[in-house]
Amino acid sequence: xxxxxPISIYWWFYLAFVGFVLLLLALDLGIxxxxxxxxxxxxxxxxxxxxxxxxxxxxxxxxxxxxxxxxEEAGARIGLEFLTGYVVERSLAVDNLFVFVLxxxxxxxxxxxxxRVLFYGIIGALVFRGAFxxxxxxxxxxxxxxxxxxxxxxxxxxxxxxxxxxxxxxxRNPLIRLFRRFVRVTSQLHGDHFFLRQHGRWYATPLLVxxxxxxxxxxxxxxxxxxxxxxxxxxxxxxxTSNVFAILGLRAMYxxxxxxxxxxxxxxxxxxxxxxxxxxxxxxxxxxxxxxFPIEWSLGIIAALLGGGxxxxxxxxxxxxxxxxxxxxxxxxxxxxxxxxxxxxxHRAAS
Numbered sequence: 001x002x003x004x005x006p007i008s009i010y011w012w013f014y015l016a017f018v019g020f021v022l023l024l025l026a027l028d029l030g031i032x033x034x035x036x037x038x039x040x041x042x043x044x045x046x047x048x049x050x051x052x053x054x055x056x057x058x059x060x061x062x063x064x065x066x067x068x069x070x071x072e073e074a075g076a077r078i079g080l081e082f083l084t085g086y087v088v089e090r091s092l093a094v095d096n097l098f099v100f101v102l103x104x105x106x107x108x109x110x111x112x113x114x115x116r117v118l119f120y121g122i123i124g125a126l127v128f129r130g131a132f133x134x135x136x137x138x139x140x141x142x143x144x145x146x147x148x149x150x151x152x153x154x155x156x157x158x159x160x161x162x163x164x165x166x167x168x169x170x171x172r173n174p175l176i177r178l179f180r181r182f183v184r185v186t187s188q189l190h191g192d193h194f195f196l197r198q199h200g201r202w203y204a205t206p207l208l209v210x211x212x213x214x215x216x217x218x219x220x221x222x223x224x225x226x227x228x229x230x231x232x233x234x235x236x237x238x239x240x241t242s243n244v245f246a247i248l249g250l251r252a253m254y255x256x257x258x259x260x261x262x263x264x265x266x267x268x269x270x271x272x273x274x275x276x277x278x279x280x281x282x283x284x285x286x287x288x289x290x291x292x293f294p295i296e297w298s299l300g301i302i303a304a305l306l307g308g309g310x311x312x313x314x315x316x317x318x319x320x321x322x323x324x325x326x327x328x329x330x331x332x333x334x335x336x337x338x339x340x341x342x343x344x345x346x347h348r349a350a351s
Contacts, residue, residue: 004070004078005237007137013237021126021244024054029119038111044255051249058245059083077295081233084299085242088232088278090253091306092225092271093246094264097254099217107210108189116192117207118251121214128219129243132226137236149227150282156224157275160268175216176209185209224275231278232298263317270309274302 007014039047059082067075104114139145184203190196194208229239257264277298285293 003235004066004074005235007236010237014240017241017244021248024248025119025123033115033119037115039115039252039255041256044252047252048249048256051245051252055086055245055249058241059086062241078235078238080295080299081235081238082242084295084302085229085232085238086246087299087306088228088274088302089225089243089246090249091274091302092221092228093250093253094257094267094271096217096221096250097257098268099221100214100254103210103213103217107206107213109207109210110189113189113192113207115251115255117211117214118254121211121218122247122250124215125218125222125247126244128215129222129226129247130240132222133236133240133243136226136230136239140230140234147283149230150279150284153224153227153231153275153279153282155279157272157277157279160272160275173213173216176212179204179209179212227282228275228278231281232295264310264313266313266316267306267309270305270312273305273309277301277305 005013059079062082063075063079065075066078070078100118103109104117109117140149184201185208186196186198186203186205188205189207190205192207193205194211196203196205226239226243229242233239281293281298
């Protein structure tokens with residue numbers, strides 16, 4: 001299938017889009033978050049809505065342009081592919097939030113500095129994603145590579161089902177150990193500085209090490225997510241823009257969910273099933289449906305899996321909370337009955 005948005009023709013759009021993203025980032029850090037502060041729930045909700053609204057507006061504009069240029073059917077397909085890719089990327093990013101929480105806890109990064117680390121981490125993520133997508137757009141022209149990526153996603157999904165809670169130990173990461181071997185690192189944080197000059201020598205701070213861990217985790221995450229989006233759409237423009245908008249909203253989503261990630265403990269299983277599904281699309285389902293599995297079905301299946309994972313997590317969390325409350329009430333009632341039976345014990349306890 002020929003591309004509707006080949007890079008050789010739409011290079012100007014890529015440049016304009018990157019410029020637009022850089023403008024958004026400059027406004028974000030230069031104006032709205034110039035002063036480091038802890039992001040509260042209300043602020044994270046507002047920014048989450050803002051980033052989603054921008055993505056939806058872009059999706060609508062892309063749909064209108066594609067419909068006017070290539071026909072209504074092509075426009076609808078492009079719009080649904082972007083939406084599906086965006087949903088998949090945002091959902092898979094939730095798994096990355098678990099890693100971010102553990103990294104910040106491990107290095108003792110206060111909430112006021114976490115936004116700064118995530119901001120620069122996202123800039124690095126945009127660069128690496130662009131490189132991965134450019135490479136993927138070339139490799140995905142070969143059917144053998146498509147099958148290889150599909151098999152990789154299948155194996156990753158199965159691994160997540162069997163081992164959903166991998167232990168995070170940043171200091172045992174080979175790249176972090178190599179970094180500490182060649183770069184001096186201070187033992188304590190020094191405000192929002194990534195580097196510090198002491199006694200005539202430059203030192204990195206734990207804040208930089210935390211940033212490096214965030215970057216490494218995102219690169220590992222991209223190895224799964226980029227092929228997953230290519231399973232949704234072969235258009236590099238769709239893959240790139242949906243990835244970028246999902247990443248831009250990652251910081252707000254982190255502060256929105258960071259304190260409640262444990263409530264969505266079953267979502268990892270749903271994400272594993274999503275990876276298995278997109279892997280099956282690449283190795284079998286697309287071929288079964290004459291080269292393209294219906295995008296409407298893909299969006300419905302992915303939404304059902306994610307919705308089921310969220311609903312199951314909330315149900316189990318609520319049930320466990322109710323069971324804990326009932327147990328406490330039973331113990332309190334038992335203590336009250338024991339005290340009434342033996343009033344002398346209350347006197348002895350008071351004395």
